Amino acid sequence: xxxxxxxxxxGDGIGREVMAACLALLAxxxxxxxxxxxxxxxxxxxxxxxxxxxxxxxxxxxxxxxxADAILFGAMGWPDVRFPDGTEIIPQLDLRMEFDLYAGVRxxxxxxxxxxxxxxxxxxxxxxxxVREQTEGLFYARGRGQVIEDRESCDTMRITRAGTARAxxxxxxxxxxxxxxxxxxxxxxxxxxxxxxxxxxxRKVFDEVAAAYPEIAADHAYVDAMALTMVKKPWALDVMVxxxxxxxxxxxxxxxxxxxxxxxxxxxxGDRHALFQPAHGTAPDIAGQGKANPCAMFLSAAMxxxxxxxxxxxxxxxxxxxxxxxxxxxxxxxxxxxxxxxxDADCAAMTRATIAALPAA
Amino acid sequence: xxxxxxxxxxGDGIGREVMAACLALLAxxxxxxxxxxxxxxxxxxxxxxxxxxxxxxxxxxxxxxxxADAILFGAMGWPDVRFPDGTEIIPQLDLRMEFDLYAGVRxxxxxxxxxxxxxxxxxxxxxxxxVREQTEGLFYARGRGQVIEDRESCDTMRITRAGTARAxxxxxxxxxxxxxxxxxxxxxxxxxxxxxxxxxxxRKVFDEVAAAYPEIAADHAYVDAMALTMVKKPWALDVMVxxxxxxxxxxxxxxxxxxxxxxxxxxxxGDRHALFQPAHGTAPDIAGQGKANPCAMFLSAAMxxxxxxxxxxxxxxxxxxxxxxxxxxxxxxxxxxxxxxxxDADCAAMTRATIAALPAA
Ligand SMILES: CC(C)[C@H](C(=O)O)[C@@H](O)C(=O)O
Ligand SMILES: CC(C)[C@H](C(=O)O)[C@@H](O)C(=O)O
Numbered sequence: 159x160x161x162x163x164x165x166x167x168x169g170d171g172i173g174r175e176v177m178a179a180c181l182a183l184l185a186x187x188x189x190x191x192x193x194x195x196x197x198x199x200x201x202x203x204x205x206x207x208x209x210x211x212x213x214x215x216x217x218x219x220x221x222x223x224x225x226a227d228a229i230l231f232g233a234m235g236w237p238d239v240r241f242p243d244g245t246e247i248i249p250q251l252d253l254r255m256e257f258d259l260y261a262g263v264r265x266x267x268x269x270x271x272x273x274x275x276x277x278x279x280x281x282x283x284x285x286x287x288x289v290r291e292q293t294e295g296l297f298y299a300r301g302r303g304q305v306i307e308d309r310e311s312c313d314t315m316r317i318t319r320a321g322t323a324r325a326x327x328x329x330x331x332x333x334x335x336x337x338x339x340x341x342x343x344x345x346x347x348x349x350x351x352x353x354x355x356x357x358x359x360x361r362k363v364f365d366e367v368a369a370a371y372p373e374i375a376a377d378h379a380y381v382d383a384m385a386l387t388m389v390k391k392p393w394a395l396d397v398m399v400x401x402x403x404x405x406x407x408x409x410x411x412x413x414x415x416x417x418x419x420x421x422x423x424x425x426x427x428g429d430r431h432a433l434f435q436p437a438h439g440t441a442p443d444i445a446g447q448g449k450a451n452p453c454a455m456f457l458s459a460a461m462x463x464x465x466x467x468x469x470x471x472x473x474x475x476x477x478x479x480x481x482x483x484x485x486x487x488x489x490x491x492x493x494x495x496x497x498x499x500x501x502d503a504d505c506a507a508m509t510r511a512t513i514a515a516l517p518a519a
Numbered sequence: 520x521x522x523x524x525x526x527x528x529x530g531d532g533i534g535r536e537v538m539a540a541c542l543a544l545l546a547x548x549x550x551x552x553x554x555x556x557x558x559x560x561x562x563x564x565x566x567x568x569x570x571x572x573x574x575x576x577x578x579x580x581x582x583x584x585x586x587a588d589a590i591l592f593g594a595m596g597w598p599d600v601r602f603p604d605g606t607e608i609i610p611q612l613d614l615r616m617e618f619d620l621y622a623g624v625r626x627x628x629x630x631x632x633x634x635x636x637x638x639x640x641x642x643x644x645x646x647x648x649x650v651r652e653q654t655e656g657l658f659y660a661r662g663r664g665q666v667i668e669d670r671e672s673c674d675t676m677r678i679t680r681a682g683t684a685r686a687x688x689x690x691x692x693x694x695x696x697x698x699x700x701x702x703x704x705x706x707x708x709x710x711x712x713x714x715x716x717x718x719x720x721x722r723k724v725f726d727e728v729a730a731a732y733p734e735i736a737a738d739h740a741y742v743d744a745m746a747l748t749m750v751k752k753p754w755a756l757d758v759m760v761x762x763x764x765x766x767x768x769x770x771x772x773x774x775x776x777x778x779x780x781x782x783x784x785x786x787x788x789g790d791r792h793a794l795f796q797p798a799h800g801t802a803p804d805i806a807g808q809g810k811a812n813p814c815a816m817f818l819s820a821a822m823x824x825x826x827x828x829x830x831x832x833x834x835x836x837x838x839x840x841x842x843x844x845x846x847x848x849x850x851x852x853x854x855x856x857x858x859x860x861x862x863d864a865d866c867a868a869m870t871r872a873t874i875a876a877l878p879a880a
Contacts, residue, residue, distance in 0.1 A: 246713045274638040275750065296657075296676070296715070303716025310679040311717035315657070318671040350764070352607045354657070355664025356672035382771040389636065389750070389775030403711070407768055410743040414750030 161195045162466055165226035167219065169204040169249075171440025172505075173232025175448065176455035179509040180230070183456055186513045187482050193474020194466075198230070205236035205247045205440075214241075215249040220256060224431070227470070228462050229253070231435035232455070237442055250426075251300065253433055254292050259426035260321065261328040262290030262402075263461070264409040264437065266392075271490035272417050273500050276392070284415055286395035287332060290405025291325035292426060294318060297402040317356040317401065319363050326367035328427070329399035333374045336397065344375040348384050348400035348408065360401060381408070388412055413437055417499040420451025423458035425465065434462040450505045451496035456486055456512060485515035522556045523827055526587035528580065530565040530610075532801025533866075534593025536809065537816035540870040541591070544817055547874045548843050554835020555827075559591070566597035566608045566801075575602075576610040581617060585792070588831070589823050590614070592796035593816070598803055611787075612661065614794055615653050620787035621682065622689040623651030623763075624822070625770040625798065627753075632851035633778050634861050637753070645776055647756035648693060651766025652686035653787060655679060658763040678717040678762065680724050687728035689788070690760035694735045697758065705736040709745045709761035709769065721762060742769070749773055774798055778860040781812025784819035786826065795823040811866045812857035817847055817873060846876035 168177035181198060188195060201219040208214040214234075223229045234249050241247065253259065268284040275281065299313035329345045337343035347364040349357040361378060368376035379387065381404045387395070388408065392415050400408065413422035419438035426433040436454030444450060460479040467475035494511040495501020503511065529538035542559060549556060562580040569575040575595075584590045595610050602608065614620065629645040636642065660674035690706045698704035708725040710718040722739060729737035740748065742765045748756070749769065753776050761769065774783035780799035787794040797815030805811060821840040828836035855872040856862020864872065 244719075248713065251714070277635040277638045299676075299716075300714050305716060305720050308680065310677060311720040312675050312677045313715045313717040314673050314675045315660075316671060316673045319669065350767075352609065353612070353661050354674045355660070355666060356674040358605075359666050359672040382767045385746075385768045385772040386775045386780065389772060390779060404768070406711075406743045407746045407765070411746035411750060411772060414747045418751060419747065 161197050162227040162470060163197045163199065163225070164462070165219075165223045165229045166198050166200045167203050167223075167229065167231045167234075168200060169232040169234035169440065170206050170236050171233060171442055171445035172438070172450035173204070173234060173440050175445070175450045175505050176436060176452040177230070177232040179452040179505055180455045180459050182509060183482065183513055184459055186516055187478050190516055190519045191474055191478040191481055193472050193478060194470070199226075203249050204234035205239035208247055209239060214247045215252055223253065223257070223433075228466055229431065229433040230459060230462060231433050233436065233438060233440045235440055250433075250435065251297070254426055257428050257431040257433070258293060259428040259431060259433055260291060260293045260324055261427040262292040262405055262409075263332070263425040263427060264288040264290060264405070264412065265423060265461075266412040266416055268416050269421070269487055269490045271493065271495065272421070273495070275415055275417065276389075280391070280393040281415070283393040286392065286412070287336075287397050288405060288409050288412060289325060289329040289332065289397065289399040290409060291321060291400065291402050292405075294321045295402030295404075315356055315401070315403070317360050322360050322363040323367055326364045326399050329397050330367060330371040330374055333397040334371070337374065342375070344377065344396040346384075346396070346398045347376070347378045348381050348398050348404055349378065350381050351378070352380060357401070364399065384408060385411060388415065409437065418451070420454050420496060420498040423454050423461055425458065425461045427465065432462070432465050434458040434465075448504045448506060449497045451498035452505050452508050453486055453490075453496060456482060481516055485512045488515040522558050523588040523831060524558045524560065524586070525823070526580075526584045526590045527559050527561045528564050528584075528590065528592045528595075529561060530593040530595035530801065531567050531597050532594060532803055532806035533799070533811035534565070534595060534801050536806070536811045536866050537797060537813040538591070538593040540813040540866055541816045541820050543870060544843065544874055545820055547877055548839050551877055551880045552835055552839040552842055554833050554839060555831065560587075564610050565595035566600035569608055570600060575608045576613055584614065584618070584794075589827055590792065590794040591820065591823060592794050594797065594799060594801045596801055611794075611796065612658070615787055618789050618792040618794070619654060620789040620792060620794055621652060621654045621685055622788040623653040623766055623770075624693070624786040624788060625649040625651060625766070625773065626784060626822075627773040627777055629777050630782070630848055630851045632854065632856065633782070634856070636776055636778065637750075641752070641754040642776070644754040647753065647773070648697075648758050649766060649770050649773060650686060650690040650693065650758065650760040651770060652682060652761065652763050653766075655682045656763030656765075676717055676762070676764070678721050680720075683721050683724040684728055687725045687760050690758050691728060691732040691735055694758040695732070698735065703736070705738065705757040707745075707757070707759045708737070708739045709742050709759050709765055710739065711742050712739070713741060718762070725760065745769060746772060749776065770798060779812070781815050781857060781859040784815050784822055786819065786822045788826065793823070793826050795819040795826075809865045809867060810858045812859035813866050813869050814847055814851075814857060817843055842877055846873045849876040
């Protein structure tokens with residue numbers, strides 16, 4: 159392959175700001191690394207586009223995402239821009255369903271130079287990955303709920319064998335790669351099997367999948383106990399897999415441990431398609447002021463390069479991903495600190511510094 | 520009233536250890552404060568009793584709880600002791616339903632002398648209360664779930680107007696009392712109204728209740744964003760109310776911020792009955808070794824005294840609650856530190872020190 163196509167969806171608010179920064183970084187990294195060029199094409203979607211066009215996720219954008227080799231996503235939505243029925247504009251959830259992006263991969267890693275969140279020194283060693291099942295669980299209920307006579311409302315959490323098995327297998331695959339790098343790996347199933355039938359089923363299917371990976375340790379934790387462990391000894395965590403809603407909550411908690419959503423990349427991965435986006439939203443409070451932390455967007459782009467490298471047997475893209483990560487690490491450790499975590503580097507300053515930290519072309 | 524009756528359910532594992540410590544402290548505090556005596560009567564329930572009798576929560580114990588003025592609870596359950604259908608022994612959930620204990624009150628407060636969990640100095644100011652709705656939400660599904668053809672399983676989250684309204688009103692009532700003490704108060708509704716119909720309904724009912732308390736500020740947060748806020752600036756939190764499952768996760772997270780479950784008391788309050796218990800479980804890993812942190816049990820007993828004081832117009836019981844809290848604060852700040860948070864004071868040492876910190880009789 160000489161060129162790979164990426165559908166770029168900047169979206170709204172700081173999504174646009176960090177995306178512009180990311181495109182500049184990707185271009186600079188491409189100039190110094192070999193390997194396939196990326197053809198990055200922007201496509202409209204989101205709350206602002208809904209105001210302009212009446213369409214939050216146009217069919218042409220979905221088609222472009224389907225045809226692209228990968229999807230790079232900023233952030234979408236805006237507090238007061240809603241559909242006529244009052245629901246929020248959340249195209250990222252639609253895309254997860256549309257492209258069956260079942261594995262929500264949320265790596266959490268500490269970077270030297272970041273101000274400490276946890277007092278314990280060992281928090282410098284935080285390096286874990288949460289795999290959030292993303293096509294069912296409680297989110298199965300989205301769009302299906304009803305309020306009965308203004309008196310009650312139910313939403314149903316659905317766990318299937320197939321859904322749990324593929325998310326679990328993804329987590330073990332990820333653990334195998336970490337094991338190659340780190341010598342050992344463990345996958346923890348996070349559930350509430352002590353109370354819910356569906357969660358006991360989730361655990362059972364996880365255990366069956368685990369049996370196929372005898373070289374990877376497997377264990378379980380209740381979701382409430384895991385919330386405590388994340389605060390008390392997150393350095394002991396490795397790979398985890400959990401239900402959609404639990405993963406949503408725990409991944410935000412986890413991002414907080416390393417500084418906030420602006421430090422937390424994510425990948426929504428399916429068997430054919432994948433979407434990469436920072437874990438943060440559009441941040442109306444700081445949008446338009448250039449204050450956003452682009453690190454999560456940069457790290458998400460690095461995850462995209464890794465995924466493309468594997469699928470297209472293009473190891474140069476993996477090199478490019480490592481160059482980007484190293485440039486971020488150098489930037490942070492040399493004292494350029496994003497405003498989000500209390501520093502004074504705005505989005506432009508972070509971007510300049512990161513690009514400057516790439517090796518010379 | 521010259522005497523109030525308390526049904527005491529020590530339960531299993533460290534539940535028994537911290538309960539024994541608590542009864543000693545309550546006796547000592549009663550000796551130095553005026554007011555009604557407590558008639559504390561132990562009753563069997565839990566995993567150990569199930570092994571002995573085939574009954575995890577005997578009818579006589581339930582009846583004793585019903586007739587008592589309050590219920591004081593240790594912890595129950597044991598990993599390998601299960602009902603024939605494989606489900607765990609969790610009498611505390613049964614009691615919540617049996618006595619309609621809809622408000623799960625989980626105060627989180629920092630005590631000087633505790634080792635720091637969060638690096639930020641402001642974490643010393645952590646002082647908030649989570650009100651967990653405890654009779655419906657996702658826990659409505661308990662005992663109702665099914666697995667269909669080993670292929671899928673559903674659990675239904677149920678939100679009712681009545682259930683949401685009473686939990687919300689409880690939170691505002693609590694905020695009114697905090698306002699009297701602190702000058703201002705705010706109640707935050709924690710939901711996922713952007714995705715789920717039932718959660719939008721929860722928020723709507725909360726807003727209706729909020730309108731009846733114009734002097735208390737009210738706002739909203741999504742549950743994932745709140746998990747982040749709890750890590751990044753928990754000192755800004757005040758009173759919160761949320762769905763059952765969300766409350767379960769967030770309250771463990773919150774306990775972690777002040778040292779762990781052994782620092783987290785709780786009260787399960789209904790209109791007629793109330794149960795007070797430490798937020799921790801039976802801790803099989805340390806049970807029988809005398810290492811448990813009794814602070815959460817002590818603080819739960821203080822919550823019981825406050826609740827009894829209000830219901831029975833017995834201000835001396837409130838004084839007794841303050842004496843216990845002050846004795847815990849003095850103990851911790853003078854360097855007696857529970858093993859749970861890295862100190863060397865075992866359960867007996869913590870208990871001796873706390874009793875010694877009460878004023879002389
Ligand atoms: C925007 C929101 C609906 C979304 C979710 O809940 O999945 C976000 O919180 C996330 O984690 O990607
Ligand atoms: C023991 C368990 C079922 C219980 C719950 O989930 O409610 C506990 O975690 C709690 O928070 O009281």
